[in-house]
Amino acid sequence: MIVRPAQATDTPALLALAQRAGPGFTSLPASEERLAHRVRWAQRSFAEQVERADADYLFVLEDDDQRVVGISALKGAVGLREPWYNYRVGVTATSAPQLGIQRQLSTLFLSNEMTGQSEVCSLFLRHDQRHGHNGRLLSLSRLLFVAEFAHLFGDKLIAELRGSADEQGCSPFWDSLGRHFFKTDFQHADHLSAMGNKPFIAELMPRQPVYSCLLSDQAQAVIGKAHPQAEPALKILSAEGFAHKGYIDIFDAGPVIEAQVSKIRTVRDSQPLTLNIGTPDEEAPLWLLHNRRLESCRITAAPGRLMGNSLVVDRLTAKRLQLQPGNSVRAVPLLAKVKAI
């Protein structure tokens, strides 16, 4: 398996993936035209022909038979072209000492806090490939890419995780809040959002803070809760140092998790090493490896034996990375070390 930039010839495969992903996966709309457009934009991003505000690095996960089985993406910056909105879950405190009343009311404050930060998004892995370390490779490869090309990204990486929705795709949070301002159901709003209209929908939302206690009980219960399908992504990113610091999606209240780039494990622990070809022993740990190239970026996971400043991997791994012995590789252990208790 390798992770590489998406290219024009991937469009049919991406469309098939989008159709498998279904309507809940809004950042990957099953529209050939939109996908083709996104791939073109990604190619220009990898070629450094676009500004950070517009950069959209789209990666595919490809097996050794050159079949595309997964996708993930990295946006240079959010909110630099259109306002990017989140709610911050805060508190309004009041008191009337003479009556002995103190109240702390959960309150949603509209915020553009994430403006200019980079976003990891659009991760989808075919169901039949959800085994081994494929999910981890697909997700973490973006972080290793950021480690190599930090100047192309913001100080923070964020991820908006899909919020709770019922089996019909209805979001209790949307039903209790957004619906009143947009006057349409969640699926329709979600669809428009997927078509790039999210900032316009956001404009319809109230500017003023919203008291959480006035939302339905169901809506209050899902604030900051990730959809069960987003749990694996949450788990992987949490282990990397991403944390939920109170920001949520304004439509479905899914958590926005964030991390300082320099503190992300993959970024912090990764290092440039010299690639050597050999036979890593059977006990050799798994490494996440990047060929340190931008346009012809290749990232894979493989066992490797660290010897001084060089990393010994097998021939196939070097081939997957399009590297020769003696080339430099950026490497980090694929798995976060479990701290001894």
Added chain:
Amino acid sequence: MLVLRPVEPADLTPLQQLAHDSLIGVTSLPDDRDRLRQKIADSCASFCADVTRPGPENYSFVLEDQATGHLLGCSEIIATTGFYEPFYSLRNREFTSASRELNIEHGVQALSLCHDLGGQTLLRGFHVNAAWARTPGAELLSRARLLFIGTHAQRFADGVIAEIVGYSDEQGNSPFWDALGKHFFDLPYPEAERLCGLESRRFLADLMPQYPIYVPMLPQPAQACIGRVHPDAQEAFDILQREGFETNNYVDLFDAGPTLYARTVHIRSIYQCVRSNARLDTAIDARGRYLVCNDDLADFRAIIAELDWRADQPVGLDLRMLEALRVNEGDAVWVIAL
């Protein structure tokens, strides 16, 4: 005969009974002897004060059955709202939710805390014994205040408002309060209304929602309360509406009862009442029913009288009427059809 007059210190005990019987939402009538004693004292001082422009005065009236000496109701005027403390209301306005790109524009109702109704004259504290509801006595109790405002115009503002008690059920539950106020005050509705009558309203400011409340987010029963009149307050509402008062975009913070507003000079009893002179008439051939009041301040009196009165003529009143109004033949009186 029923006579409306300013409240007096001796009225304390019967006034407390009226306060006890009044609706929960009539916060200006707390069932609290000390507060009522203070209210009476303030009112007496206001009637005696030399006033050239509206200030903090409150004028409290009682409706007395002269035959029995019983008090049948009470009502009140506050010369200026918000004089010492901000006067809070909820403004019910549409805010526009629009997106040019999506070609969408629609209104969403939102309730915002405001002091917009400060500086007006306020009618409040209206309560009439249930046996006298929907009788001319109730009309006298409410409208005599308007005659008083009209005949002492320098004491009152250019606009008059009245807060009408909003809906609550027989157990005293207000669906509006339960959906909104309860979250912010952590009190049951009757307790909040009671405190409002007793305490400084400062606590309102401390606890109230400072951000708009979007109406569609409230449960249906609460939404239905916005501007809804308590069944027992319907009469108070109807009387003022006939006087030319209109509902506006303001509702009560606690129960969402409507606010009525009229420009003072546009109030029917004020612009239609006629100044005339009293004349003793021992055999009145009554042709219609009228509200009649004297021209006094501290000795203000108003009655309902069956009269044979023609415009530009002195008003023929019998001896009992003259006594009730505390006027002599030739004194000025004001008259308006009931």
